[in-house]
Amino acid sequence: MMDQRPTLADVARAAGVSRAAASRAMNGAYGVSATVRDRVRAVAAELGFEPHAVARALATGRASAGRRDRIEVLIVDPDPEAMSNKPFYSRVLTGAMRALGDHDIALEVRRVATLPAEDTDPPFGRLLINVPGAAGAAYARRGRTVALGRSAPGVRFVAPDNDGGGYQAAAHLVTSGRRHIGAVFGPPTPCADERRAGFMRVLAGAARPATTADGDFTRSRGYTATRELLAREPRLDAVFASCDVTAMGVLQALREAGRRVADDVAVVGFDGSTLAEAADLSSVYMPVEDEATSAVHHLLDPALPSPPRLPTTLTVRSSS
Incomplete structure (x- = not known):
């Protein structure tokens, strides 16, 4: 029967x-x-x-194996030491854990150099970092997904006002009288592109030429890029680094070149991390913990309205 x-x-x-x-x-x-x-x-x-x-x-998820629902933080970064070298990631985890609170949901972190070809064990939700737009859209079709930073159309994201932060950094350097301004920008990602756009808009409006180099959010590239800037523009009197890790390389290169910070060359970073505080570095603060908290809240409740851009604020210290 x-x-x-x-x-x-x-x-x-x-x-x-x-x-x-x-x-x-x-x-x-x-x-x-x-x-x-x-x-x-x-x-x-x-x-x-x-x-x-x-x-x-x-x-x-409470069978004998003891598995629970989980949120995966998926980070695409080729640097095997990225989790220890870049404060951004620890700040993300702090914000994500804050959002989970006492919820019985595990937080899983996966750093990969390149995206895996298969997705055999999809989690309850994914928080994407540095995931290319097309791949982000593919993940979004498989389940609930939020990206940190603008991604492909249709992929929900949480991001700071990168453009406004770049604008503030450039405005500070221009109004403080710097005339031969350089910049080490980031990799070809939406957040780095937005910082570049805000920064260059100010210089264009002030009719100040810029000596620029592409970077990758690493200290080593910040160092080599600054040496390139000095070779191309010996009168360099200011450098904008698109993240604080990059700024550490900028500072090292300037010291080795005998340039005094900020008497000879002003330096401004971006992130507002503990690195900036320790180095007394002027930096655009972005609320990374709040970004991650908001992203996880939207994973837990997709019915929440799309989050607005979070504000960024320049903190001026002795480096500029």
Whole structure:
């Protein structure tokens, strides 16, 4: 005799939600609103649906293996020492953990040099960092995804006002009388492009030529790029570094060249990290922890409205 007991698919259909949403509502998992959860459970009670105990344990991730829902922080960075060399990532993790609070959700961090070809074990949600737009869109089609920084159209993201931060840095150097300004920009990513655009807009308006070099958010490239700038413009009296890690290389190159900071050459970074504080470096502060907190909140509740750009603020110290 065929089993005529209602299934989870029957509950989902009657409640007007997906089977995945019905499962989360029944299991008390995150990702559905209280309204949806109550509706699904009311429909289940009306239909007489009773989840199998083993299936329920597997669905909630609390089977014998002890697995839980997890949020994966996926970082694309070829530097194997990136997690220790770049304060940005530790600040992201701080903000993500703040958002999770006491939620029974694991936080998993994965740094890769290149994106994996397969996605055999998708998490509850993903926080993407440095993931190219097309790849970000592909991940978004597979499940809930939020990027830190602008990504492909249709991919929800959280980002600071990079353009405004670049603008503030350039305005500070111009108004303080610097005339031979250089810049070490970042890699071809949306956040680096926005910082470059804001910075160059000020110089164009002030009719100040800029000596620029491309960077990659590393100290080593900041060092070599600054040596290139000095060779091309010996009168260099200011350098904008598009991140604080890059600025550390800039400072090293200037010291070795016998240039005094800030008497001879002013230096401004971007991030406002502990590196900037330790080096007494003028830097554009961006609220990385708040970015990550907002991103995780949007992973937990996709119904939240799209987040606005977070403000950036230049902190002037002795380097400029």
